[in-house]
Amino acid sequence: MPRGQKSKLRAREKRHQARCENQDLGATQATVAKGESPSSANLLFGDRSQNLPAAETLSIPEALQGAPSTTNTIAPVSCTSSNEGASSQDEKSLGSLREAEGWQEDPLSKKVVSLVHFLLQKYEKKEPITKGDMIKFVIRKDKGHFNEILKRATEHIELAFGVDLKEVDPIRHYYAFFSKLDLTYDETTSDEEKIPKTGLLMIALGVIFINGNRAPEEAVWEIMNVMGVYADRKHFLYGDPRKVMTKDLVQLKYLEYQQVPNSDPPRYEFLWGPRAHAETSKMKVLEFVAKMHDTVPSAFPSCYEEALRDEEQRAQARVAARAHTAAMANARSRTTSSSFSHAK
Amino acid sequence: MQSSTKRMGIMTDVHRRFLQLLMTHGVLEEWDMKRLQRHCYKVHDRHATVDKLEDFINNINSVLESLYIEIKRGVTEDDGRPIYALVNLATTSVSKMATDFAENELDLFRKALELIIDSETGFASSTNILNLVDQLKGKKMRKKEAEQVLQKFVQNKWLIEKEGEFTLHGRAILEMEQYIRETYPDAVKICNICHSLLIQGQSCETCGIRMHLPCVAKYFQSNAEPRCPHCNDYWPHEIPEVFDPEKERESGISKSNKKSLRSRQH
Numbered sequence: 001m002p003r004g005q006k007s008k009l010r011a012r013e014k015r016h017q018a019r020c021e022n023q024d025l026g027a028t029q030a031t032v033a034k035g036e037s038p039s040s041a042n043l044l045f046g047d048r049s050q051n052l053p054a055a056e057t058l059s060i061p062e063a064l065q066g067a068p069s070t071t072n073t074i075a076p077v078s079c080t081s082s083n084e085g086a087s088s089q090d091e092k093s094l095g096s097l098r099e100a101e102g103w104q105e106d107p108l109s110k111k112v113v114s115l116v117h118f119l120l121q122k123y124e125k126k127e128p129i130t131k132g133d134m135i136k137f138v139i140r141k142d143k144g145h146f147n148e149i150l151k152r153a154t155e156h157i158e159l160a161f162g163v164d165l166k167e168v169d170p171i172r173h174y175y176a177f178f179s180k181l182d183l184t185y186d187e188t189t190s191d192e193e194k195i196p197k198t199g200l201l202m203i204a205l206g207v208i209f210i211n212g213n214r215a216p217e218e219a220v221w222e223i224m225n226v227m228g229v230y231a232d233r234k235h236f237l238y239g240d241p242r243k244v245m246t247k248d249l250v251q252l253k254y255l256e257y258q259q260v261p262n263s264d265p266p267r268y269e270f271l272w273g274p275r276a277h278a279e280t281s282k283m284k285v286l287e288f289v290a291k292m293h294d295t296v297p298s299a300f301p302s303c304y305e306e307a308l309r310d311e312e313q314r315a316q317a318r319v320a321a322r323a324h325t326a327a328m329a330n331a332r333s334r335t336t337s338s339s340f341s342h343a344k
Numbered sequence: 345m346q347s348s349t350k351r352m353g354i355m356t357d358v359h360r361r362f363l364q365l366l367m368t369h370g371v372l373e374e375w376d377m378k379r380l381q382r383h384c385y386k387v388h389d390r391h392a393t394v395d396k397l398e399d400f401i402n403n404i405n406s407v408l409e410s411l412y413i414e415i416k417r418g419v420t421e422d423d424g425r426p427i428y429a430l431v432n433l434a435t436t437s438v439s440k441m442a443t444d445f446a447e448n449e450l451d452l453f454r455k456a457l458e459l460i461i462d463s464e465t466g467f468a469s470s471t472n473i474l475n476l477v478d479q480l481k482g483k484k485m486r487k488k489e490a491e492q493v494l495q496k497f498v499q500n501k502w503l504i505e506k507e508g509e510f511t512l513h514g515r516a517i518l519e520m521e522q523y524i525r526e527t528y529p530d531a532v533k534i535c536n537i538c539h540s541l542l543i544q545g546q547s548c549e550t551c552g553i554r555m556h557l558p559c560v561a562k563y564f565q566s567n568a569e570p571r572c573p574h575c576n577d578y579w580p581h582e583i584p585e586v587f588d589p590e591k592e593r594e595s596g597i598s599k600s601n602k603k604s605l606r607s608r609q610h
Contacts, residue, residue: 115409117432124367156411159365162360181361296446298489308492315495323601 108149114138115153123163123177128199131173168199169227172291200244201254201276206289208270209282210303216260217268220245249273261314281301281314282307355407357388369537371552372517374426375589390426401428418518421466424558424587427514437500447482449493455480455504456494459509461531466544467509469495498570511587512543535559536573551575561586 014134115138122129134150135143142149154165158180176199201273207223208215222233229235231242246268249255253275260267286307298304361384366372374379378397385394396405405414412433413468419426445453455476459468473494474487485493494510500511501515512520521541525532533542537559547554553574561584564570570579 047454095448096426113412117413120367120413124370155418160360160411161363162357163364179358179364181364308488310493312493 001231044123111139112152113144115149117157119153119157119165129175153204201249202285202288204245204255204270204274205272207284208272209285210289213271214271217270220270281308358384359404361387371427371428371429377428416518418514419555420514424561429515429518430469431519448480450481450484451480452490452493453497456510460543461528467511470508473510517541517543538561547579548572548575548577549578549580557584558587561582
């Protein structure tokens with residue numbers, strides 16, 4: 001039966017009240033002692049449709065309450081599944097790693113898992129990862145143990161997902177993921193972005209866009225230098241940065257590198273290549289740049305307006321393409337049915 | 345040679361590559377999962393027999409268990425397609441969104457979520473969501489900006505848009521069901537058949553119980569006289585067809601051409 005307006009309003013008020021109370025309680029959830037809830041362990045692994053015990057309901061996500069803080073709420077759980085020593089010589093399993101750590105007794109394990117979730121999310125979104133963010137959102141008061149927590153988290157991720165986390169900028173503490181598996185195979189035919197996750201390219205696209213869709217070579221290198229990447233210095237991750245920027249990425253059609261018209265002596269500039277236009281968008285690049293500066297896209301008003309216009313154009317193009325496909329399909333089906341009616 | 349799936353799983357590069365691909369896509373339909381699985385075998389272990397998808401996933405999940413992550417299977421509410429996503433187990437929050445969006449953006453999502461849950465059809469109109477823009481926490485957001493943020497949610501597969509109205513993407517339901525049920529215990533609707541969270545569905549006009557469209561399809565399959573499982577009254581709505589992946593591929597009609605089964609049948 002449809003609910004009346006009044007009962008919905010009352011329910012909504014009750015919810016707001018409950019959440020305000022929980023927010024205060026939520027602030028203390030970090031102090032939940034580690035050994036106290038073996039029963040909640042089974043509930044977590046067992047039937048998830050049961051109501052979680054009180055310890056869990058304290059943990060309404062502070063993110064949705066408006067306070068920036070950790071979003072994980074795990075009660076320390078003893079893992080009840082048995083490990084039958086399954087690791088073979090060729091393949092490692094997480095089970096042996098877990099046993100070696102004495103998982104159940106370790107107070108940092110909660111943070112390690114939270115950090116794993118955080119990092120995987122960044123990986124999925126192809127976003128830059130900073131030490132500052134990791135501490136702000138996950139590590140928090142345990143920042144004295146940052147290195148250990150990070151090391152353990154990256155080990156787990158390496159084992160399970162085959163990706164390595166490396167510090168690409170030791171000065172500003174930026175990290176990025178690198179797949180240990182060779183991902184040059186053409187893996188999908190979907191129109192998801194296939195842009196390589198090299199921070200170098202995203203930064204270049206950002207500089208070019210912010211600069212008005214073309215950037216003199218010097219401007220791009222200036223930004224790279226801040227990150228410790230120099231055109232003519234061998235880089236432990238990128239190898240020969242000048243070659244990557246002016247040859248490899250150009251050949252792959254992500255960048256265009258051309259002489260500035262009428263420049264004498266000749267100077268060069270970078271522009272977006274056709275593949276960059278196809279595989280990413282101004283808005284996505286602007287979001288990347290904003291994140292690097294710990295701000296939001298609308299903090300760059302004219303770029304933001306341009307990115308919005310670009311999004312609209314793309315949306316219109318998509319609509320037109322779908323309409324075209326639909327028209328083609330209709331035409332095809334009409335032809336088929338009419339040919340049926342002719343065939344005797 | 346291969347141990348049973350009850351043992352702790354073994355991770356090989358086949359599984360790792362698969363996980364990387366799944367993460368890149370965020371959410372995948374079942375036939376995509378199978379295609380990518382075959383691809384991963386082809387790349388790393390050409391001569392092995394490809395595991396059944398269910399066993400493959402169980403294997404991975406047994407290894408990911410200690411990280412409180414799993415590959416979770418769900419079904420789209422409008423046409424019953426099986427979908428999969430990597431979800432966090434331990435959190436009851438929308439943590440995947442938390443560091444992605446600004447405070448006012450998260451609040452916009454929460455407002456949209458509340459409108460969707462409270463609605464009869466599972467859809468909230470763009471107008472109604474945008475009218476709440478003044479109430480958002482954090483930095484002030486213009487309506488034009490809010491439209492953009494809503495599109496971002498659609499692109500990231502948290503919301504679906506249909507004719508100017510928004511509902512939850514299957515991925516959001518997969519990831520956030522627990523959180524939603526705990527945060528809105530009075531307002532959530534539950535399917536009478538599968539007992540999971542229900543956003544879109546059909547309801548009995550007599551006793552008010554609700555069912556997902558794919559649950560209706562399965563329950564009333566080849567039943568000439570469908571009756572409400574609770575009050576036995578005649579079931580007044582059109583019974584959708586059970587999703588058949590084989591039939592779908594043969595017909596070759598694109599999804600956008602299929603008649604929308606979104607029902608305003610409450």
